[in-house]
Amino acid sequence: MSDPALPFPRNIVEAVVAEHGVAPGRASIREMNRIVNAIEARLGARFIRMEFGIPGLEPHPLAIEAEREALAVRRLGGVYPPFDGLPELKNAAKGFAKAFLDLPIPAECAIPTEGAMHGCFISIGIASFRFRDRDTFLFLDPGFPVNKLQCKVWGVRTESIDLYDHRGPKLIAALEERLATGRIGGIMYSSPNNPSWVCLKESELAGIGALCTKHRVIAVEDLAYFGMDFREEYGDPGIPPYQPTVARYTDQWILVISSSKIFSYAGQRVAVSIVSPALFEERCPALAARFGTDRLGHAFVHGGIYPTTAGVVASAQVGLAALLNAVVEGKFRFTDPLREYERRAQAMKAAFLKNGFRLVYDNDLGEPLADGFYFTVAYGDLDGSRLLDELLCYGVSAIALAGTGSIREEGIRACVSLTSLDMMPELRRRLEAFHRDHA
């Protein structure tokens, strides 16, 4: 990485931003990506890119080999996959749930999806049309903005509770108030949380679970960052501690398990949703109007998977099955390569904190946060938008926290995945220059 003079020429940065017609503080991840690409091209300089939450590692060769064999030897490319998934992936997911969540489920309840996005999309629909008059979906924010777009596509309203000022008993009390209205069909959160990296405690999951049972609301648990609370080791099959989950506290859940981050397998769009066995068997007359069947598990497959994609790419199902089986059998520990993100987050957070920044979401009910894929920072009294404008002039890109549904205006979300450890000296140099000019 070159060491350009800092700050970059402000007039050029501002001109490129203006050409894109969107303020950095309002830019989506992809828009920010395009703006930064354009500045890089104009200046011939590289950014420290923290805007994009993409995996920075390579998929395991086991998956690639399994896909090749599925196509070249087993010839699965010419055959429609079953809508409810290839049995080998369903069984592998069953094994994974037992080994890493200590959750016994029938293979039937594990449904392959075209990426976790697909699982979230269908889950939101199922939760929202399960009963009449549940016209609203609730998020524990901040979160992934596209989940709110999914609600819009379904024609479902959204509400949110912010984890910034709602943790522990306060979170549960706020949740009770919302669920008691009767308008909420489902609730979604990720833990570790994108973007704040707060992790819900067992007591919080227990509270959420009890309320979901009481009000018959589906908890859609987005496990995109499975095992990535690195304060614990969740990567040993059949050995506690297990990844925390609401599934221990209620039968009203759908778990969405992504392969993009834990296996860096984002390109092949394959994931698994696990529907609670109790929900899977439930009969919900209201579902039939949208999904063509009143059986909830059947609705997920025949009203969800079938009309959207008619099943999941055959070779990728075989690839993911190979990965899940390998980690269940202890052939490799999926958390080992991921700890690279922990090391990066430690180094990056230290560089920010040393140069006048502070964490926005800064503790887990009093405990220090884990180091992982994302963190949130603010500087002085700059709001997120102003902070981004300034950081762009120092070759550092991120997205505004406000775009993630956070109530906090002052911060940005930083992703560690594209900043390797050898880039840390340059990150420090840039943040020092920034701090020198703004202190």
Next chain:
Amino acid sequence: MSDPALPFPRNIVEAVVAEHGVAPGRASIREMNRIVNAIEARLGARFIRMEFGIPGLEPHPLAIEAEREALAVRRLGGVYPPFDGLPELKNAAKGFAKAFLDLPIPAECAIPTEGAMHGCFISIGIASFRFRDRDTFLFLDPGFPVNKLQCKVWGVRTESIDLYDHRGPKLIAALEERLATGRIGGIMYSSPNNPSWVCLKESELAGIGALCTKHRVIAVEDLAYFGMDFREEYGDPGIPPYQPTVARYTDQWILVISSSKIFSYAGQRVAVSIVSPALFEERCPALAARFGTDRLGHAFVHGGIYPTTAGVVASAQVGLAALLNAVVEGKFRFTDPLREYERRAQAMKAAFLKNGFRLVYDNDLGEPLADGFYFTVAYGDLDGSRLLDELLCYGVSAIALAGTGSIREEGIRACVSLTSLDMMPELRRRLEAFHRDHA
């Protein structure tokens, strides 16, 4: 294939059907599939299976090799694909549209989807929410039942016009009457038609196009059976005749191009939708409420692809691009292997007609139908349901025509894809036995 005694023991067939709790006349394709699997297992006999519209050929090795390289060499498995598709597939689709439809389009308008199902799903949403108060989607029936399920998922009403008694000017007059109501947002049909194999004439496409322009209704043209009207040769790049399309007569279209039938590539769930360049640029304020943007092309990608699957499997995009490029460059003619279906249809239709059956949809505006992937037959005064019950006892399976939205109660849909030419003597033997017992 063994030559079992005919008819099969009726009490056993009826017992297995009863165990499945669904009458054959009402069974979906998949349900019929399960019933027939169970009868085969119970009797130890094989059926002539005409219920399943799956490709019966092998994908071209070019695609498999391209996928392998995409994963093992180019390492695309670890990288999110662009939501609007890999440029190489967009460009290949542009070349395909020019070579086989004589349709010049910018690559931007060609959008990869997770199978044609995904393209139909998003297209129905776009057409239905483009303007307020267009709460109904219109089908030219008979058709693929899952498209109607897609409307249900979107919360959109459906209507249909049957091609049985509406062809030529009568079709156009009926269409005018429906579109004039102002409640129709889009219209969908496949040509060749699943299941009747009627093919719309240029005069009909011209009439549909003119009405779509007049009433600003989107024609969603399902080209699942591209080039498979074998009365013409549509497989020579850049040489007329070209696959007929409504796109020659209006700018209100989305073409859905599947790879499942023309390339027997069903397992990898990859297809391309082409949005009319005029529509692509259109600004529709009503769209924003569902898709988060008022630009129609952007809505397809960022409100359609992104929240449902976040893009299309990387390796399969590379595989399909390789196939499209190969046929555009004339490396092989995609229609050549497909003519196997024509040969099968000729033999099968002859066997049915010789044994007292008649075609239900039996002509194209006076011309004989093409021989292709599907055909429809009836026998005497048996309704479709009764006919299926009887045929099951003679080891022949299909689905009832009524399940495809047809107004005709008397017929069944037969798919040729699983009946190879060496099975024709056995098919004839079974139909002769059936006719002997029912004449």
